[in-house]
Amino acid sequence: MSEPVQTNNTESIEAIETISPWREMAGIFFRNYEAVFGLVLLVSIMVFTFIGPFVYTTDPFEMVWAPFTRPGQEGFLFGTDYLGRDILAEMIAGGQVSIAIGLAAAAISVVIGVCIGAFAGYYGGIVEEALMRSTEFFQVLPTLLFSMVIVALFGASLLTVTFAIGIVSWPAVARVTRTEFLRIRELEYVRAARSGSAKDGYLIFRVILPNALPPIIVQANLMVGSAILFEAALSFLNLSDPNVMSWGQVIGSNRTYILDAGFAVAIPGFAIFLTVLAISLIGDGLNDALNPRLRQR
Amino acid sequence: MINADGDLKVENLKVHFGKKTGLFGGPGQVVHAVDGVSFDVPAGSTLGIVGESGSGKSTTALAIMRLVELTQGKVTLGETIISDLEGDALRSERRRFQMIFQDPYSSLNPRERAGDIVKEPLHLMKIGTKAERDDRVSELFTQVGLRPEQQALFPHQFSGGQRQRLGFAKALATTPGLIVCDEPVSALDVAIQAQILNLMSDLQDQMGLTYLFISHDLGVVQHVCDEIAVMYLGQIVEQADRLSLFSRPRHPYTKALLAAVPTVHGSFVNGKRRLREPGMRIKGDPPSPINPPAGCRFAGRCPKAEDQCHETAPAFRHIDTGHKVACHLV
Numbered sequence: 001m002s003e004p005v006q007t008n009n010t011e012s013i014e015a016i017e018t019i020s021p022w023r024e025m026a027g028i029f030f031r032n033y034e035a036v037f038g039l040v041l042l043v044s045i046m047v048f049t050f051i052g053p054f055v056y057t058t059d060p061f062e063m064v065w066a067p068f069t070r071p072g073q074e075g076f077l078f079g080t081d082y083l084g085r086d087i088l089a090e091m092i093a094g095g096q097v098s099i100a101i102g103l104a105a106a107a108i109s110v111v112i113g114v115c116i117g118a119f120a121g122y123y124g125g126i127v128e129e130a131l132m133r134s135t136e137f138f139q140v141l142p143t144l145l146f147s148m149v150i151v152a153l154f155g156a157s158l159l160t161v162t163f164a165i166g167i168v169s170w171p172a173v174a175r176v177t178r179t180e181f182l183r184i185r186e187l188e189y190v191r192a193a194r195s196g197s198a199k200d201g202y203l204i205f206r207v208i209l210p211n212a213l214p215p216i217i218v219q220a221n222l223m224v225g226s227a228i229l230f231e232a233a234l235s236f237l238n239l240s241d242p243n244v245m246s247w248g249q250v251i252g253s254n255r256t257y258i259l260d261a262g263f264a265v266a267i268p269g270f271a272i273f274l275t276v277l278a279i280s281l282i283g284d285g286l287n288d289a290l291n292p293r294l295r296q297r
Numbered sequence: 298m299i300n301a302d303g304d305l306k307v308e309n310l311k312v313h314f315g316k317k318t319g320l321f322g323g324p325g326q327v328v329h330a331v332d333g334v335s336f337d338v339p340a341g342s343t344l345g346i347v348g349e350s351g352s353g354k355s356t357t358a359l360a361i362m363r364l365v366e367l368t369q370g371k372v373t374l375g376e377t378i379i380s381d382l383e384g385d386a387l388r389s390e391r392r393r394f395q396m397i398f399q400d401p402y403s404s405l406n407p408r409e410r411a412g413d414i415v416k417e418p419l420h421l422m423k424i425g426t427k428a429e430r431d432d433r434v435s436e437l438f439t440q441v442g443l444r445p446e447q448q449a450l451f452p453h454q455f456s457g458g459q460r461q462r463l464g465f466a467k468a469l470a471t472t473p474g475l476i477v478c479d480e481p482v483s484a485l486d487v488a489i490q491a492q493i494l495n496l497m498s499d500l501q502d503q504m505g506l507t508y509l510f511i512s513h514d515l516g517v518v519q520h521v522c523d524e525i526a527v528m529y530l531g532q533i534v535e536q537a538d539r540l541s542l543f544s545r546p547r548h549p550y551t552k553a554l555l556a557a558v559p560t561v562h563g564s565f566v567n568g569k570r571r572l573r574e575p576g577m578r579i580k581g582d583p584p585s586p587i588n589p590p591a592g593c594r595f596a597g598r599c600p601k602a603e604d605q606c607h608e609t610a611p612a613f614r615h616i617d618t619g620h621k622v623a624c625h626l627v
Contacts, residue, residue: 021408021451188404195362195396196418196467197388210408 025214028289035285041278045271049095060089060245068261081250081264082257090250091271097246098228099275101162105227108166110220113173114209120174121181122204132178139171144233151239158241165230169223176219180212214290218283225279232272247272299341299505302393302474303375305361310334310370312353312360315587329586330356332531334370335613338524340474343501343508345522346533347515347554351583353531354511355399358479361509362396363387374475392422392471399480401460405452412438412448415466422471437466442496458489465496475507482517494521515558519543524619527551530583530594533613537620547622550595553579593625601626 029035058064063084064076071079071087078087120131147164154160184190185208193207232248234240240249247268254264311332316325331353338344346354359365361372363379372380374394382390395418398404405414412434419430435445441462452460461481468476478497482490498521500506512518518525519539526536527550535548546552579598584590590597596606605625613623 021453188398188400189406191359191364192396192398192404192464192467193406193417194364195391197391197421198417199388199421202421207406211406 025289029285032285032288034281038278038281038285041274042282045095045275045278046099049092049099052092056088056092058086058089060085060093068257068264071263078267079263081254082261087250087264087267090245091247091268093245094247094250094268095271097158097244098231098248098272101158101165101231101246102224102228104162105165105169105230106220106223108163109170109223110173110216112166113170114177114216116170117174117177118181118204118209121178122185122200122208135171135174138168141168143168147230147234148237148239151234156239156241158244161231161234161240165227169226173216173219173223176215177212180215181208184208184211217290218287221279221283221286225276228272228275300474300507302340302507304340305338305475305507305509306373307361308335308371310357310360310372311368312356312365313368326587329531329589331360332589334528334533336526336533336536338507338509340507341501341505342523343510343521345510345512345518345525346528347512347518347525348528349513349583351586352528354528355479357528358396358477358509358511362394362477389422392418392424393473394475394477395468395471395473397461397464397468397476397478397481400484401457401464402484404464405460407452410448411450411452411455411463414452414463415470418467418470424471433470437469440469441466457485458492461485461493462496465500469500475509477509479511480513483512483514490517497521515555527554530589531586532594532623534595534624535622541617541620547616547620547627548624549599549601
């Protein structure tokens, strides 16, 4: 019974070489110079803020010199702020918080968004109606105002800020996920898996989700950038944890002196700009690498 | 050798899409995709279903596979009533009936390796130990004419014909008796079509498979089927064994369908004039399956239609041994 029916394999591939679809995408990504530049930039920023404290040990909360020392003077690379604290130390400590909040908030919104979008897209009908109407409810709320309300209600701690940012930004992920699920659930390999006796959970998470991931990854990536901006906006409004240094908070606390000491606001602003730029470049590169229409097949 | 899963019996199968009532309680639109189809496929034989696009042949296949909701009807495989199964019972019975899909480019998950695709049904139905499954997959690869070392490849690294072989390997994994083939070769080149059709008949000889073969290509159907059913707008209009259907078609639609097959010889086959009655060409499109006509569904396009054809639907009746037709004029 195991005799070959037909050894006629004229269309055979000579060298058996496995190129996984993900590796193929990585290849495209790394040939894109802008994306690689973004990645290098982001990695440098991460090294700066996460390795920095071991090299530059000044406490960011300690008053080390006279306020508003210009950058480069008295041995302070970025100068000092309105309380005479070292801005370089603040940048290092604040970057950790900004990036961590960015990642955590993006993770929260991706988990909520993917679950809601996946169930809505897969089940359709009344489930989809209910889930998408509630998504729209969150979408029409003014996001900054809504997150301010959450922070004002539950207190300004790192956790509530992260949660507030995550909870206002998941609708975009949910919509992208739902669209992909609506498209993919009609494809024949989903039917084929079902005729191979797959259950709903297997179909959603093992069959459809891996194929729906590319646009979700791009969306999640951009979400990190917007979460960093969001956190900056909240700290600027003094709605962030005052005991934790973040880039947004450095801007917020120095904003009254912007005319006298613009550098104290410009330096953290530039750091946020660079980080979000790096993330956007990576997002663009991922979009190109993951978009099958742009890929040569 | 004939498989142990038994005959496939389909009785009065109906699949309607859409709702009976509209959004505000008004009349909704119901698509009568399959509207009362009955046939038997004896174990080990092949029934072909032919018809033009929209005739409901693919929906019939999906309904038998329980991949769309049945509106009405009964599907039996051996002693098991497939149409009554639900949940886990349905999932575990699925090992007895599997499906080959039309498009080999969309029927394989692009993110899974070929070996895992073939293994998936075994894994999901918890058949055998891990080592047994691995052995089984290698055996299946050989059986369908692929090399076992190709298991590590991804679908996009295979050609269309090889992909369809993978589809067969996956369908055969659980040793089903019935395989529903939904246009398995229509997306392939002619040379590859022949290879796949030969593979199909070899597998049938080896394992006594029962095939339900959906196609719009009469040449292919003539090559592989023992019996053929012609569908038009959700209903079977004629059913007969291969020989009598091709040599003595009775329903005007079947005649028109056969007359429309292009040949290299023009209107001559083997030196004889082809069976083409004058005026046996049909024009226009089939009516909408949303509001199918009251009488014979083909009456509007039938060159021979009479008054009664527009008024009463013809019964599907025996006119010869094994030859059934739904037409007033036969």
